[in-house]
Amino acid sequence: MNLEYFIAKRLITAKNHKSSISAPIIKIAISAIAIGMIMMIVSVATGIGLKQKIRQKVSDFNGHIIISNYDDNQSEVSLIPISTNQDFYPKFNSIPEVSHIQAVATKMGIIRTETAFEGILYKGVGKEYQWNNIKEYLVGGRIPNLKQNLNDEVVISKFLADRLKLKVGDKFTTFFMKDEVNKLPNRRAFKITGIFNSGFPEFDAKYVLGDIRHIQRINKWQPEEVGSFEVFVNDFDNIETIGKEVYENTFNKTDATKSLDTKTIIDKYYYIFDWLKMFDINIQIILIVMIIVATINMIVALLVLILERTQMIGILKSLGANNWTIRKIFLFNASHLIFRGLLWGNVIGIGLILIQQYFGIIKLNPENYYVNEAPVYINWTYILLLNIGTITICLLILLIPSYIITKISPVKAIRFD
DSSP: HHHHHHHHHHHHGGGTTTTSSSHHHHHHHHHHHHHHHHHHHHHHHHHHHHHHHHHHHHHHHSEEEEEOOSSSSSSSOOOOOOEEEOOOOOOOOOTTTEEEOOOOOOOEEEOOOSEEOOOOEEEEOOTTTOOOHHHOOOEOOOOOSSSOOOOOOEEEEHHHHHHTTTTTOEEEEEEESSTTOOOEEEEEEEEEEEEEEOHHHHTTTTTEEEEHHHHHHTTTTTTTTTSEEEEEEOGGHHHHHHHHHHHHHHHHHHGGGGGEEEEEEEHHHHHHHHHHHHHHHHHHHEEEEEEEEHHHHHHHHHHHHHHHHHHHHHHHTTTTHHHHHHHHHHHHHHHHHHHHHHHHHHHHHHHHHHHHHOOSSBBOHHHHHHHBBBOOOOOOHHHHHHHHHHHHHHHHHHHHHGGGGOOOHHHHHHHHH
């Protein structure tokens, strides 16, 4: 044990320390470090958690990349069919990052019951559709069985079910308009086998999921014709790069008119992802503010300690201790206070996000945040980096106020009362 550490330890554990003038300031400094770490852990966990949950919901209902025909259609309705006889279907082997591809088709319709009616977007899906993405949001019933012959089973959102006063097992009639003028709409009867609640108004207000063969028959398409393809990737962070690769693999070099359009969900729902980018800015602001507050409190605490121990500094200098040795004594002391604050901050901060993760105490308005409760993301690497960053920044900045020790004269300090 070196001299600096020994003296610093004695300085910390001195009997008169608790009754000194620095005691309340030290407590404030420790509390500031703890509160700052709590705020940083919670803000990072909830900010990243909310971003990941929202983008997961968007991709669950749309895939990560949508492949469709080039047309002037700005709606989600499938107008021009695409053949499934593609090199990339049913396996996108040319791009290893693609985990799954599925064919879908959409058509606008109107659900009519005895007491109400609602406009909906019927999304037809095939046998390869990843229902596991939707199972998480099921609040009643089961997913449709589309593996066999054409059937009338569908899943409907809780929002639509409540407005239409429908429940699992009920049947309803849907009218699909034809492209031809003065033609009676196509009528289809469906049976509700499941009800989902994604908490995402964008999807809950319109989506009904069922067999794609209904749309193929209504539109008079062939069995191998679909509306679009939904592509899922392994790494969302590389979605832009993978999207370009998908476009290159769907581009027809011999006949550009037969090329397909590709669009990532970031492009399709740009307003959502632009909003999510603000979370990064908010997190950065919180981290900066919390570190500044904690550092200022530590600077004040260190200055008070130095002024309070002026006589001790003079004695050490008179015994031959140099300025850097004495500065290290006080930096050791400050490190001890920082570690105490970080310990309490980590315990409380991690405890709060674990409580939220398992019990979901904090609820959110899905109309504003697209989720029913605040999601959290626990990443031990992030937490470790926050601690290391806080320690490093605080100690580096504390080097500045510790410089005052070099200005203390041994003769005046020993006479100091």
